[in-house]
Amino acid sequence: MSKLLLVDDDKELSKLLGEYLINEGFEVTLAHDGEEGVIQASKRDYDAIVLDVMMPKLNGLEALRKIREQKQTAILMLTAKGETIDRIVGLEMGADDYLPKPCNPRELVARLRAILRRGNTEEEAEPAQDEIQVNQLYLHNKSHSVFFDEKPVTLTGAEFTVLELLMRSAGEVISKELLTEKALNRKLTPYDRSIDVHVSNIRKKLTNAGANKELIINIRGAGYMLTIQ
Structure with a gap:
């Protein structure tokens, strides 16, 4: 079972996405701000991390930078629709991919599975x-x-x-x-x-x-x- 960290300050959306991802076979840990996300990412080895860009304490880009200082875990950024600059900056800072919000849960699962396939060297x-x-x-x-x-x-x-x-x-x-x-x-x-x-x-x-x-x-x-x- 793939271990996933979902970091998003929208608690209701996180809960819904988390339940959907669990039903799709993921083991999901939730965090609701960038600071908590960095702490969780440092505590455990996840197969992938989903980071929202707009969050309190640390935004997604700041959290991405801090995580990349420690780990090369696959990271998918959730960006506001139309915010091209966030996507480019996120990729430049080491994100593996991005998905505009609001996102279709099926598309999120497809993107995550694609990322995990790339990482499965066996x-x-x-x-x-x-x-x-x-x-x-x-x-x-x-x-x-x-x-x-x-x-x-x-x-x-x-x-x-x-x-x-x-x-x-x-x-x-x-x-x-x-x-x-x-x-x-x-x-x-x-x-x-x-x-x-x-x-x-x-x-x-x-x-x-x-x-x-x-x-x-x-x-x-x-x-x-x-x-x-």
């Missing part, structure tokens, strides 16, 4: 494909680890999956549509910049480890490519 296919190396960049699937020139690179679950897809097709362009479908398990929609932000985060982390800024390039109108240098 279900990854053939052992021969478990390790990927492109020049100085090395990815190990079972341990969910990435190294550049033997330096560890810490990635979120979504970032790891995006990089894995790019590495498996090194030297070839992968469209944003395909990256969204394969990495986030959903269709690309207009104005959805999730993949762009995830790639930007990966670039920054690889560059900090010593990689060339052009290791991952954007082919305008086509998608992204991991270059073979």
Whole structure:
């Protein structure tokens, strides 16, 4: 049973969502402000965390930052409908995905299951494909680890999956549509910049480890490519 932390100050909505998620097979812990959410996240290893952006004491973005200082648990942000900036900032700070409020509980379950599938490395296919190396960049699937020139690179679950897809097709362009479908398990929609932000985060982390800024390039109108240098 997947362990889930749901952090939202709307107690009535949290109770309803919690009951729905329990019926869908999740073990749910509730927290009703950002500060409590950070405390709960530090106490226990959850499979995923759902964070509302607008909360008292600590808002969702502040809570996200504090959780990311400790853990790489998969995090889905609940954002106000139309608040694009919150979504982008959340992704830049390390959220794996977002969902606008009010959200359909079925859509929330689908997003959570997609995130959990990405994190379940034991279900990854053939052992021969478990390790990927492109020049100085090395990815190990079972341990969910990435190294550049033997330096560890810490990635979120979504970032790891995006990089894995790019590495498996090194030297070839992968469209944003395909990256969204394969990495986030959903269709690309207009104005959805999730993949762009995830790639930007990966670039920054690889560059900090010593990689060339052009290791991952954007082919305008086509998608992204991991270059073979």
